[in-house]
Amino acid sequence: MTHKQDSIFKSPNSSSYSSPSPSLPFKSKKTHDDSPLPLRIADILTFNGDFLDELLMMEEELGCRVWERSTHCYPPNRTVARWFSGLRRKRVKESKRDKLGGDRIEQVKCSKNGLNSQDSSNSASQSAHSGHHNKEASLNLGVGCCLLYLIAASKNELDKMFKMRKEMEKLLENVREELQKKDGRSKPCETNDVCAYSTTDVVDSVDFDNQLSPQVFTPSSVLPGSSTITVCDQSLRCETPKQGECSEGRDKLEAELEVELQRLQLNFDTVENTAKHPQKKGRRVTNEKTATSKSQIVSAGEVVAFVFENQAAGSEEHCGVPPHELERRLHELLESRQQEQIRELEAALKCVKHKLREKEMEVSWWKDSARLISRHLPESSELSSHHHAKLLKSAMYCTRSNANKGRMNCNGNCKFPFCFLVISIISTRYTNNLAMAEGSSGSDFTLDSIRKALIRQEDTIVFSLIERAKFPMNSALYNQILNLVPGFSGPLVDFIAKETEAVQAKAGRYVNPEENPFFPDNLPPSLVPKHNYSQVLHPGAASVSVNKAIWNMYLNQLLPLFIDAGDDGNYASTAASDLSCLQALSRRIHYGKFVAEIKFRDAPHDYEPLIRAKDTDALMKLLTDERVEEMVKKRVEKKAIIFGQDVSLSNNVETGNFKVDPSVVVRLYDEWVIPLTKLVEVKYLLRRLD
Numbered sequence: 001m002t003h004k005q006d007s008i009f010k011s012p013n014s015s016s017y018s019s020p021s022p023s024l025p026f027k028s029k030k031t032h033d034d035s036p037l038p039l040r041i042a043d044i045l046t047f048n049g050d051f052l053d054e055l056l057m058m059e060e061e062l063g064c065r066v067w068e069r070s071t072h073c074y075p076p077n078r079t080v081a082r083w084f085s086g087l088r089r090k091r092v093k094e095s096k097r098d099k100l101g102g103d104r105i106e107q108v109k110c111s112k113n114g115l116n117s118q119d120s121s122n123s124a125s126q127s128a129h130s131g132h133h134n135k136e137a138s139l140n141l142g143v144g145c146c147l148l149y150l151i152a153a154s155k156n157e158l159d160k161m162f163k164m165r166k167e168m169e170k171l172l173e174n175v176r177e178e179l180q181k182k183d184g185r186s187k188p189c190e191t192n193d194v195c196a197y198s199t200t201d202v203v204d205s206v207d208f209d210n211q212l213s214p215q216v217f218t219p220s221s222v223l224p225g226s227s228t229i230t231v232c233d234q235s236l237r238c239e240t241p242k243q244g245e246c247s248e249g250r251d252k253l254e255a256e257l258e259v260e261l262q263r264l265q266l267n268f269d270t271v272e273n274t275a276k277h278p279q280k281k282g283r284r285v286t287n288e289k290t291a292t293s294k295s296q297i298v299s300a301g302e303v304v305a306f307v308f309e310n311q312a313a314g315s316e317e318h319c320g321v322p323p324h325e326l327e328r329r330l331h332e333l334l335e336s337r338q339q340e341q342i343r344e345l346e347a348a349l350k351c352v353k354h355k356l357r358e359k360e361m362e363v364s365w366w367k368d369s370a371r372l373i374s375r376h377l378p379e380s381s382e383l384s385s386h387h388h389a390k391l392l393k394s395a396m397y398c399t400r401s402n403a404n405k406g407r408m409n410c411n412g413n414c415k416f417p418f419c420f421l422v423i424s425i426i427s428t429r430y431t432n433n434l435a436m437a438e439g440s441s442g443s444d445f446t447l448d449s450i451r452k453a454l455i456r457q458e459d460t461i462v463f464s465l466i467e468r469a470k471f472p473m474n475s476a477l478y479n480q481i482l483n484l485v486p487g488f489s490g491p492l493v494d495f496i497a498k499e500t501e502a503v504q505a506k507a508g509r510y511v512n513p514e515e516n517p518f519f520p521d522n523l524p525p526s527l528v529p530k531h532n533y534s535q536v537l538h539p540g541a542a543s544v545s546v547n548k549a550i551w552n553m554y555l556n557q558l559l560p561l562f563i564d565a566g567d568d569g570n571y572a573s574t575a576a577s578d579l580s581c582l583q584a585l586s587r588r589i590h591y592g593k594f595v596a597e598i599k600f601r602d603a604p605h606d607y608e609p610l611i612r613a614k615d616t617d618a619l620m621k622l623l624t625d626e627r628v629e630e631m632v633k634k635r636v637e638k639k640a641i642i643f644g645q646d647v648s649l650s651n652n653v654e655t656g657n658f659k660v661d662p663s664v665v666v667r668l669y670d671e672w673v674i675p676l677t678k679l680v681e682v683k684y685l686l687r688r689l690d
């Protein structure tokens with residue numbers, strides 16, 4: 001350690017202090033940075049007065065920065081020097097004034113050890129010549145004592161300074177060590193240092209005089225397919241003391257690292273590719289398996305790759321990053337990649353959704369086109385069939401000639417493209433299916449037309465209730481255990497309903513999409529020529545039925561509300577009447593399918609997400625129209641009042657004597673008909689996208 005400031009904190013034992021050179025020119029007493037050397041007692045006593053004067057003047061010029069910095073007053077030796085100088089000047093003046101001995105001025109010569117004796121002998125010799133000299137002698141004696149005291153004091157000061165210097169040195173040493181440690185930790189290995197090495201090579205060639213870190217990156221730091229590779233702790237400096245000895249080993253290490261880096265880079269690329277092309281994952285895993293037995297998982301491979309990528313990218317200056325930093329960066333990298341993938345997938349999903357919507361719009365456009373065309377096709381179904389055949393022939397001809405000639409050439413027969421043929425067929429089919437009962441024709445398939453049909457059905461329902469009200473309860477009809485019909489187990493009403501439905505099915509009743517059988521199992525097929533009803537319902541949802549609920553509600557809850565107790569034995573008529581009521585209610589409630597279809601068509605974007613989410617509550621809320629419901633209830637009440645009256649020629653209206661209590665009709669709609677209709681709507685919608 002070199003001490004640049006040893007002129008300030010000079011040890012008394014140091015050579016420069018113990019052998020001062022009084023003959024040194026004054027300039028040599030300054031350090032190279034112009035700091036004045038301390039003025040020592042020996043100097044003061046040795047140098048002649050002029051020199052002291054000169055010295056003091058110089059010091060004043062320099063400003064004594066050092067002393068001013070360290071202490072706030074002049075040290076004792078300086079004070080003595082000043083005092084000596086003043087004394088000398090005074091003496092010279094006096095000598096001149098006395099003109100004794102000419103101009104000779106007795107200079108005070110001080111030796112290191114005999115200052116006082118010399119000085120006192122000089123004074124004594126002079127006092128012999130004059131009285132002044134006696135005074136001077138006593139004065140000098142005093143001064144000598146003073147000097148001795150001051151020398152002692154200076155020694156103490158110097159000792160203190162020495163101690164301080166020692167402490168400062170220690171302090172500096174500590175600070176330097178601290179700095180070196182910090183540097184070692186934060187600074188990467190120097191160019192000649194070996195950061196990663198093979199243990200086998202190390203044993204042979206590399207002599208590390210520093211400890212290797214026990215912190216070894218295993219297993220992620222273990223390079224696949226190689227002998228154990230250890231990454232040394234970056235906080236330690238790995239030195240290679242003998243360049244020649246280990247150069248061969250280092251070359252080997254470098255070569256090995258290069259190979260490993262390339263392999264890792266390959267692995268890394270493979271991982272990246274796999275992320276971009278997930279279908280190649282299987283192959284990648286196989287590669288990894290064969291490539292390494294230690295680093296089986298992607299993340300481990302990535303860690304190593306990342307470490308060495310960093311090291312490679314960082315060049316020699318940045319061959320090391322702390323492990324936790326690497327880990328953090330790796331996590332960031334993985335996270336950003338995953339986020340990127342999520343973003344890509346989301347974008348793809350959006351794109352697919354968009355395409356789906358486009359397709360749906362296209363389909364609805366085709367349907368609309370078909371409907372539009374169908375309105376303008378006057379042909380009957382037979383004609384239409386003929387028309388199909390003609391168009392099909394033309395289309396086939398066109399396709400064939402297209403294939404033969406490579407271009408459309410139908411000799412005037414093929415004026416439309418093939419797609420128009422399809423439209424034509426679909427539209428004709430629609431034309432054939434346009435017959436919708438109850439005032440809602442297929443050509444007028446709107447919510448208004450549906451509601452009109454529902455209003456018309458109110459009449460049917462009210463009248464059927466009035467009809468049923470003619471009969472007493474006739475409970476035997478509904479008895480489960482009576483077994484009134486031999487060979488049929490169950491209530492009589494079930495038997496009558498089943499048989500009626502079977503007959504009606506043969507007559508084609510259930511070909512009509514408005515009709516839903518109560519006993520659909522084993523129902524015979526229609527025997528009559530098929531009537532083409534309008535097929536406006538979605539095929540996947542057309543079979544929705546809540547007839548069981550209607551049946552139970554009617555027999556168990558509604559009948560007791562408006563039918564008198566009793567049994568008149570007229571079971572068949574009563575059962576027929578029951579079936580009329582049940583069928584009217586079923587038709588009305590299942591009309592909800594048409595309502596739902598038209599509502600869906602009017603606002604598919606509102607319904608689709610709810611349907612996909614199977615959010616029944618939201619669907620129910622969306623399709624509900626409370627204003628309409630209130631009107632329905634008021635209207636059926638009015639109808640029950642009007643239709644339930646006995647009409648007489650006298651125009652006297654018997655108030656309060658209705659065939660069916662209007663409040664029961666209102667309750668029927670409020671509690672069962674409207675809610676069940678909406679249930680059918682929701683059920684239908686939930687299957688609308690099937």
Ligand SMILES: C=C(O[C@@H]1C=C(C(=O)O)C=C[C@H]1O)C(=O)O
Nearest residue numbers: 595623624625628629632674677
């Ligand atoms: C049938 C409709 O849907 C719902 C059911 C109603 C009903 O059963 O009378 C009335 C209004 C709506 O809440 C309609 O909007 O017409």
